[in-house]
Amino acid sequence: MPDTTPSNTTKINLGCGHILPPGWVNVDGSYRAWLASRLPRIDRALTACRILPKTEFNDTIMWCNLLKKFPWADNSVDVIYMGEIMEHFTQEQGRQVLENSLRVLKPDGVLRIRVPDNARFWRNYLAEYDAIRAKPRDQQNRNHERWTHMFFREICTNPSKFGSAGYYHKWMYDDVSLIMLLEELGYHNVERMPFHDSRIDDITVIEERDDLIVECTKPTVQQAMRLAA
Ligand SMILES: C[S@@+](CC[C@H](N)C(=O)[O-])C[C@H]1O[C@@H](n2cnc3c(N)ncnc32)[C@H](O)[C@@H]1O
Structure with a gap:
């Protein structure tokens, strides 16, 4: 696909993982992202010898731990996309x-x-729980416990340093909590959005799945002044 992004547009893809669309600054903070971006030859050699598994990370990505100071200047970025990363941070x-x-x-x-x-996850749990509870006691089973198992033993479990790069979920959002948080921090036009429906013109190259999607903008100077008045 030809890259039609104007060169003065800066679009950053935070916690890019395997999604590395052209025209975006693809940023990740994992150990593997560091190796593939800083020492690509060594990364390729270790992969060829099967010491490391194959990776989509390469030397075009930017390694950065997002919990440290951001390397971009104030008021310098046009678009930020965060796909499945916010849940890897504490609140x-x-x-x-x-x-x-x-x-x-x-x-x-x-x-x-x-x-x-988060709401969809527990709604799924409740749907199974309700169906099992509605049955006579002698026909009930504990299949609905799979949601509790998934939550405590998979989603919130710290894997080994090299499984998922040591990342696990530390918080969960629903539309109410995420929208309120963004508004509280000063974002504007905060709205839950359908899959691929966006102000971002090439959204389809970066958004692989539907889920809880929220989009907002930074207020313009006029909007910020109106809000403060
Ligand atoms: C679940 S993956 C998401 C990948 C992709 N964005 C997607 O939508 O499928 C989360 C990514 O966030 C990265 N990540 C987690 N914590 C980070 C941090 N503190 N700084 C930078 N990247 C981080 C991980 O290395 C991982 O690649």
Whole structure:
């Protein structure tokens, strides 16, 4: 696909993982992202010898731990996309990342976040629980416990350093909590959005799945003044 992004547009893909669309600054903070971006030859050699598994990371990506100071200047970024990364931060860390994102976005710049939907997860649990509970006692089973198992033993479990790069979920959002948080931090036009429906023109190259998706903008100077008045 030809890259039609104007060269003065900065679009950053935070916690890119395997999604590395052209025209975006694809940023990741994992050990493997560091090796593949800083020492690509060694990474390729270790992969060829099967010491490391194959990876999509390469030397085009930018290694950066998003819990440290952001490397972008204030008011310099047009678009920030965060796909399945906010849930890897504690509530406090997530707030800090969103504050830093607001700082580096240009006025009217766009932030789009996709996270697992906490409400949908527990709604799925409740649907199975309700169906089992409605049965006579002698026909009940404990199949609905798979949701509790998934939550405590998979989603919130710290894997080995090299499984998922040591990342696990530390917080969960629903539309109410995420929208309120973004508004509290000063974002504008905060709305839950359908899959692929966005102000971002090439959204289809970066958004692989539907889930809880929220989009917002940084207020322009006029909007910020109106809000403060
Ligand atoms: C579940 S993957 C998401 C990949 C992709 N964005 C997607 O939508 O499928 C989360 C990514 O966030 C990265 N990540 C987690 N914590 C990070 C941090 N503090 N700084 C930078 N990247 C981080 C991980 O290395 C991982 O690649």
